[in-house]
Amino acid sequence: MATRTEDGVARGGSLARVLVYGLLLLAAAYFLLPLYVMLTTSFKTLGQISGGNLFALPAPFSLTGWQQAWSSACTGSDCTGLQHYFWNSVAFTVPAVLLSTAFGALNGYVLTKWRFKGSEIIFGLLLVGTFVPFQMFLLPMARVLGMIGLDNSVAGLTLVHSVYGVAFTTLFCRNYYVAIPDELVKAARIDGASFISTFRYVILPISTPILMVCVIWQFTQIWNDFLFGVVFTSGDAHPITVALNNLVNTSSTGIKRYNVDMAGAIITALPTLVVYIVAGRYFMRGLTAGAVKG
Template sequence: MAGPTEDGIQRGGPIARLLIYGVLVLAALYFLMPLYVMLITSFKTLPQISHGNLFSLPAPFSTGAWSSAWSNACTGSDCTGLHRYFWNSVAFTVPAVAFSTLFGAINGYVLTKWRFRGSELVFGLLLGGTFVPFQMFLLPMARVLGLIGLDNSLAGLTLVHTVYGIAFTTLFCRNYYVTIPDELVKAARIDGAGFIATFRHVILPISTPILMVCVIWQFTQIWNDFLFGVVFTSGSEHPITVALNNLVNTSSTGVKRYNVDMAGAIITALPTLVVYIVAGRYFMRGLTAGAVKG
């Protein structure tokens, strides 16, 4: 006999589903409304924005704001557009994500399958690093970058994000690798595989979900970062987030160009959206894989 909860769901199933879907649709519309306004505003001309309705569709449809934001938008005294700063962000985000994810995977592998004396202390210190506000790293990092000659450079910004991200990727990978049976590693050792061979041929092939979690997490954090970018770079070395801020707060004509600002904001956000679309299906699987061992 069905229990009260199950029986209640059976009797009120269609109504319950209708209410749930209705709430979900309303929530989706609520959260997508700002994106809708941004998108249609970016395709409007300034007169349409000034005299039209906020939610009205652009008529005529114009891509001038996108062209201006990408190629001709002024950021301070520089009028080269966002394209230069877009590639700046690509240049340091991609290696920083790759290095921090790789080192995090290796650390998690060592801390779970090749434990050594003091490994728990090391993990505790790395875990503690995730709770330290990144503002506290600004002065020490600036000092170190100056000493090694990487201040005001994309290479220095890559190093900063790599070092700061390792604590998070290590935490993710360690919790995931705990769920992998130790017998797999022991069997590889019996077959003659060493540290690197075991990691490459046994651990990595089954690490796709957690690696995708690390990639999405790190890419989002690094690409959207503003503070490190504005502190550790200047001028033509700025990332796109800093350039977008300059674009929004600067106008050579004194007229607020909302269409250009919206186009620039969407251009800045597109890469993270693409990453979520491509790798998002692995995200929840990777996060929940390490929740329970066994």
């Protein structure tokens, strides 16, 4: 009797496992279907797209869409293709991510391990900053950028994203550092470590998970931003998101180039995908590290 019961439980467990994996595979296929359509369409010619099946594989494969989406030829302040604007986005995203992450880590360290009068008020103001909509910053930032001579420039966009991102990175790092024992900082002080030395040699070495969270969050937000890019830049200073919008909505022949549009969308999305693949394993670890204290 016991053997029959155990066999029944085993068969039931196997059936449940098969059903679970089957549902997961169906869900994965459902969410990956748009990506499949984008990839296959990007490798088709316009003739294949207009006369073929949406889900059919390219026959033959064509790189024309990718070449037209990437190739860049500039006339005056306007460029065709995404190559020029891709490097624009790299030029402001990388320094903005590094600056906002560095200042966020330093702020989080100060607000948790070096308490001072009014620190809670400052943290509260930074917290409020994370809930302020983008649109409320547009006019003040545009005026400031014009006053300092950084309007319509990649450098100005770097400054905007760096300043706006500090509130988020400070919140992340502060919640993470709350869970770090105060005794580590006290021991460093007793040993004669300075403010910066304690941060560099004690705090930073154990901050990898939360720093990766900040990098992934900031990179995704900054790279994918459209609003700041279209408001604070113009012409050849546009980021790739604005250039992709222009690419999709313009055609010299009047014919919708779906292969070029799909290739451009994939090119635009690739950097964030690479960042998630490289650093994604730290993301959940860093998000939950300070969730039970502070």
